[in-house]
Amino acid sequence: MxxxxxxxxxxxxxxxxxxxxxxxxxxxxxxxxxxxxxxxxxxxxxxxxxxxxxxxxxxxAKPNQSAPRGPRQYSTTEWVTAWIIGEILAIVGWLKLEGGVGIFCLVVALLIPVSLFLYYRPKRSDW
Structure with a gap:
């Protein structure tokens, strides 16, 4: 058993x-x-x-037998799903929680799209 x-x-x-x-x-x-x-x-x-x-x-995560080549590249579906879930959780927290925790959730709701934009924006290689 x-x-x-x-x-x-x-x-x-x-x-x-x-x-x-x-x-x-x-x-x-x-x-x-x-x-x-x-x-x-x-x-x-x-x-x-x-x-x-x-x-x-x-x-x-796929096992990498060769030399490390940097962070994993997520598909558009994966990061859009993460963004939607993060936004829903942050907005629900902002609406349902009171005081400093609610304000923290509002700040998180605003920071999620900004951080995703900064992380996934096209990298310029001509600098």
Whole structure:
């Protein structure tokens, strides 16, 4: 008989820390759309709440046998998904939380698109 252990701790609306025998992971999202970050990779799960219909995709880091060549290049779909989830979480936090935490969520909601723009803008090689 196998022994299983799993504990999920809610940190903020839409943010959970998951503890299990195999390690720690973080889940971000709302009903119908969740992103889970763990040592195995990033799992994106979407579904229709209340129907039992869902889909899940695991994005694993490919092992690199050659010399390191820099940071991984994310697809447009991956960073747009991350941006949308980040914005939803930040705006929900701003609307639902009070005081300094709500203001912090508002600042995060404003910084997410700026930071993504700065990171993904075309790099100029003629400088």
């Amino acid at each position: 196998a022994l299983r252990f799993r504990k999920s701790i809610k940190i903020a609306p839409g943010v959970r820390i998951n503890l299990s025998k195999s390690g720690v992971s973080t889940s971000l999202g709302v009903k119908g759309a969740t992103v889970n970050l763990s040592k195995r990779g990033t799992r994106v799960t979407t579904g229709i709440p209340g129907t039992g219909i869902s889909t899940s995709k695991l994005y694993r």
